[in-house]
Amino acid sequence: MEGKFKLTVVTPQRLLMEEDGVERVALRGSEGELGILYDHSPMVTPLGIGVMRARSGKEEQIIALSGGGFLEILPDKVTILADVAELPGEIDVERAREAKQRAEKKLSSSDEEVNFTRARAALMRALTRLEAAGNKD
Numbered sequence: 001m002e003g004k005f006k007l008t009v010v011t012p013q014r015l016l017m018e019e020d021g022v023e024r025v026a027l028r029g030s031e032g033e034l035g036i037l038y039d040h041s042p043m044v045t046p047l048g049i050g051v052m053r054a055r056s057g058k059e060e061q062i063i064a065l066s067g068g069g070f071l072e073i074l075p076d077k078v079t080i081l082a083d084v085a086e087l088p089g090e091i092d093v094e095r096a097r098e099a100k101q102r103a104e105k106k107l108s109s110s111d112e113e114v115n116f117t118r119a120r121a122a123l124m125r126a127l128t129r130l131e132a133a134g135n136k137d
Helices: 093-107 116-132
Strands: 005-010 015-022 024-029 032-037 043-046 050-056 059-065 069-074 077-082
Touching: 015 050, 015 059, 050 116, 059 116, 093 116
Parallel strands: 005 077
Antiparallel strands: 005 015, 024 032, 024 050, 043 069, 050 059, 069 077
């Protein structure tokens, strides 16, 4: 299929997605946002925390990527090796909201014992899960 590529998303536990005919993928790498189209230059980069959006025609598939991992891009194939990845229907929205509130509370604390790096990462994971589930509050 000219102009389209194969997308595979895998975690240590399972094959989450394997789809031919993908036109574009948008996601966060460790250095920022990436947009991938057919015939992209080959590269490997660490994943960042964020939502992956894959478009095939009018269909868009969303996956929350909230752990470490790597992205491999070849001209006709994209492989995402994620430590943690969730489909929108698998996300416990209430639990994600609670995690967001806990992280925000830690970040607004003046307690010197708070690990702000960990709290920021927890907030990013919670926001990613909420966005993927369609709940941006």
